[in-house]
Amino acid sequence: MSEITMIEAVNLAMHHEMTQDPAMLVLGEDIGINGGVFRATVGLLEKFGDQRVLDTPLAENMIAGIAVGMAAQGLHPVAEIQFMGFIYPALDQMISHAGRMRNRTRGRLSCPMVLRAPYGGGIHAPEHHSESTEAMFAHIPGLRVVTPSSPTRAYGLLLAAIRDPDPVVFLEPKRVYRLMKQSVKDNGEALPLDTCFVLRPGSDITLVSWGAMLHETQLAAEQLASEGVDAEVIDLATIKPIDMETILESVGRTGRCVIVQEAARTCSVGSEISARLAEEGLMSLFAPIRRVSGYDTVMPMFRLEKHYMPSTERILQAVRETLEYA
């Protein structure tokens, strides 16, 4: 079996599910003949035709809105927003309708749609192409927010997102799109949503991260291992709802936690995890919870982005400070 990248895994999952599910279709800007600007939808138009692979007019609010309408009428739309920086017009639809349709009709209608978008920095992209604003979606009731950190999890989690009977915002860390290769079995097996993945068991400290930042977090864990510190690494994977059970269990054993995120700090997903640990896990903590995050600044243009995004060094420093508490 050949090894594939995350973007190929995303593509593979959509090929698989479109073959299985005649109600599934994909829509977005440049997703047809162009195969998506990152090539996530390559080959779909040729295989499934222009009634299931829909190049839309350029209007992100409309893309989300028609996906809501399609989903409410029994289709399973998977809509692509070209970059997370352009997703904000779609936010209205996700807040006002996608997350509410089932609730406000008491289940008469529902909204089984997926809104996919590449997000995050580190690829020297133009302005507005590098933000990590997952917390805005994580705040919206009725949605799921999911982010994969590897080709395997991209394949399994995207299948799960498409099959989920409720709306899912699927955020793909674009720095990981071609960062690594894994052998991914095209067996149609979804991974579970609403659950964390423990990537590395450990007993001294818990490192929680998601998306692209798991790369630096795992490098930090390896460095710590060489220094005799046994770090547990947790991939959050589903950003909403958060699987606190797994995190609390881990921190219950390690007594220390560092949360690593690319997003700005204030009112972030890391803030929520930190608050929940303070509320429900305080008695097992030996040290204050630390967040290593982007700064509360505008995401810089690419010349400065490496200073904004947490580095392995910043993670290690936070871990060492956390370990200093006896």
Next chain:
Amino acid sequence: MNKTTTFTVAYHQFLLPNGEPDGALPPLADDTLALHALYRNMLFTRLYDERAVNMQRTGQIGTFASSLGQEAIGAGVGLAMQPSDIIAPSFRESGALFCRGFRVRDLLLYWGGDERGMSNPDVGDDFPICVPISTHTTHAAGAAFAVKYRKEPRVVVCLLGDGGTSKGDFYEAINLAGAWNLPLVFVINNNQWAISVPRAMQSKSETLAQKAVAAGIPGIQIDGNDPIAVNHFVSEAIEKARRGGGPTLIEAISYRLCHHTTADDATRYRSDEELEAHRQYDPVPRLKAFMTQRGIWSDEQETQLLTACKEEIEQEVKHYLESEPQPPASMFDSLYAALPGALIQQRQALQEKE
């Protein structure tokens, strides 16, 4: 200068304000049952609105949006649709919603602050009332794609107000409807006021119908207080869409004889003179006068209809007032298909508090 495009916007009307025919009439004008149905729906809606406003004033429901003076649009649209068609309403089309299977008790529940008002399973695939302006126009386009994709002979009808035509959502939806040749009819209730902002301040566009030109779809203006015109032209647009003829935008000219909602006081921004001047265009007496002139409506029928409508409304009000309250924890129960584990604790906390 080379001219690349020109356009005209047709205006259609069959009945003059006094109920006299304005030229040739469509076959609908000879269909007594259809006229009676239009009249019944308009009168019923007017009586329901009056009752609902009173219920708001006495604290039995929350803020309510009346459709006083605009009943021809709800009735004309609702009765033009086939049961299998799909409506994407805004919030001022009670008459159309009654045609779709929503009951008075459903709408009272909704305005009474209870989600179950939009849950009636008999309504089928219709979209719920949409409060955020024009955000439902793209849902209508998505739904229209869905029925076209499945090759179903169904049409989606989307209702919005004049204020709604200023939003990007509306342009995005009509643009897509044109580009994808969707089975979709947009009906604008141009009641001249978006809360306190008059039509002239909403857009310099001479008509709202001509916004269709830029989307490459037909746009017409009709007298929205002429129920025969509304029903005729909406039916025509729906059947054209059903045949694969694509979308139509219909601007129905009306006037809001009521406040925006019960939370609004239109005397702050609208003169009594203007309001009074528009009463002569009221669609309800207009159709009654036409039917009376034609000898298909009598005082006795009017009395009977009034009594029947009032009785039905009172029955429905009784149902509403006697409805069991939702358990507080129900706010969790339709949020997702299955409540995620992460929310179970919150649901339990609420239940324990009760």
